[in-house]
Amino acid sequence: MKFKYFSVLPQDMQSKPPTIKEIARLLKLSISTVSRALHDHRSIGIATKQKVKSLAAELNYEPNQTAIFLQQGKTKTIGVILPELAEDFFSTAVNAIEDIAYEQNYTVLLAQSHDDEEREKQLVEKMKNHRVDGLLISVAKNTSSYEHFEQLKKYNIPIVFFDRIPCLKNIHFVACNMETGTIQALNYLIKKGHRAIGLINGPINLYASTERRDGYINALLKNRLKFDPSLVINCDLTKKEVELAMDKLLKNRRKVTAVVTFNDYVALYAINYLRHNNVKSANEIVFVSYSNLPLIQYMHHVPAASVEQYPYKQGQKATEILLDILKQKDEDKPENEAFYKVIIESNLIENLK
């Protein structure tokens, strides 16, 4: 059982990674000297620096991050919690987050809430335990209470929300203004002659839903059309509810000729529903959606236009803000009580036929 400890170690296997302690011992120097030598501290002689560095290289020394984390009280890690990686919007945002974070030597601790509030809470807890320096969150669509976020403030862990942001006053966030995009979408449809335009919207508690609704209403009013509430249907974005919503729209007393959908997935579900139920008007209904799935161009019935939400830009901006906050904390700047509130304008993009 214990025999292996008596075996002569074959070169490097099994041997613990080298530490500055080890280097110090070998070179008959103090630990602090080694540490400072490796950091090019001015109070260390050039000759010593050389010796230390070359031995470090030879031993393949790598500083133990966990020790540094403890010592410095930070982990150089940012946590990211988002609903669903499989959604293109989020995986693109993650690309940006990773890019920026790595640039500044941060690591990314990623986790998915799968749109489950309970899991989201657990993840926040986990991130806190892991002592991430900061957190980037896009909240689950049915998250209704925000205490778990408040907790982090007590731990002095800054949060930057992006895209799916909670309705709270004092938070940092980056989001896309969906209202402008929605107005563009409606103007586009109205100009094409559509009058009965449906809106398959998301959950009522999402700010994104409110924005779409507001844009929808405002555009109608600006165009001197009256707003018919029965043409706006909220759903939880699942396939089933989308189909129900589409069905409701079809049964509306007015003949709906265009539908604006919360995102490309909703559009897909709706279009698919029409096809599979052989709805006669299937090809007559024009869709406009949000999000711009890259795969959309390969679909059989392509939405006429999509509102681009700039996921990369959002992820990028959110990360930059978070890192900026962290930097300010490092520099011990007086607690800045201002909140970053970045809003990116959405834009309608017509899809090539």
Next chain:
Amino acid sequence: MKFKYFSVLPQDMQSKPPTIKEIARLLKLSISTVSRALHDHRSIGIATKQKVKSLAAELNYEPNQTAIFLQQGKTKTIGVILPELAEDFFSTAVNAIEDIAYEQNYTVLLAQSHDDEEREKQLVEKMKNHRVDGLLISVAKNTSSYEHFEQLKKYNIPIVFFDRIPCLKNIHFVACNMETGTIQALNYLIKKGHRAIGLINGPINLYASTERRDGYINALLKNRLKFDPSLVINCDLTKKEVELAMDKLLKNRRKVTAVVTFNDYVALYAINYLRHNNVKSANEIVFVSYSNLPLIQYMHHVPAASVEQYPYKQGQKATEILLDILKQKDEDKPENEAFYKVIIESNLIENLK
């Protein structure tokens, strides 16, 4: 500048998170007693345990993981490096990895190589510095040298490869046997009467490409058809090269009536290429691909069948193996020189029309 340090702290803001040290001080106990009390150690009196626990709860104490990491020499974190999160195969695999890891109280450090060997190397380095307990990797498609993986062995960080595995002897891996699926695919096509079947394959250095090729050849031979090398084309899976490959197949002296593509994306690119170039035979060519993109059902020209590669199962299995290895290490089991080599059989799944 320094004024704020004199201010009376408003309840909890700014104050450092509580530690067991703090609890010990308040309760006039030793640090070790507090630690043991929180761990329900048998040598601590029940009354003391009560006092400690209730104060801990009151102060909202949470153990500082970074300290524990250092003390225990492990981080309860597994690193995951994969090519591209946006690919559905990988995001599904990540779902499994997260699920299993969280179940066993591990955290996941995720990073994408974007199929860039250089970046992959940097990430491996980063993971090593972060002292992840183990690594899950699906290698970049153009990775040709494997020294960066060898390095980790010296650090005693186990690696489990999944799906995209390198051609190395002594490694743990989970992969899908693409040969069986490929044979099924060819049998399917041959039974339908196809004789000139093209194969748009991946990069030559990927094992997955070899498997597909082998399955392709074997199925032909078993069916007493002769193998025509000009019908097999390797490419790097980019849209451009796929189109080139498709073009080559069209120009082949034999009239290709079916094409097997490396994955659904390749199929999409190929099909799209046919459509956009108004190739007359576009609708006559039957496609069979791998991977089963969930969105495939919404495409205008759906591959007739797909070889399922079970990304969730692969991710799950790989994580289980890694955690198992870690557990064995914990229990100080004699270094087991056996390597896990799990192979999951792929299966052809016909797509509903």
Next chain:
DNA sequence: TTAATAAAATCAAACGTTTGTGTACATTTT
């Protein structure tokens, strides 16, 4: 030569835990 200065290196504490060992005191055994 001696004091003052600069340069180079060391000491020791700290970060927050865990854990092996030591030590009181009370309780039981002989």
Next chain:
DNA sequence: AAAATGTACACAAACGTTTGATTTTATTAA
């Protein structure tokens, strides 16, 4: 009554760093 056992706690080292304060050594100025 002395010895053995058990209970409940404290002490201190360790994990690998960083860093303020201090000491040693070499260099320069007076």
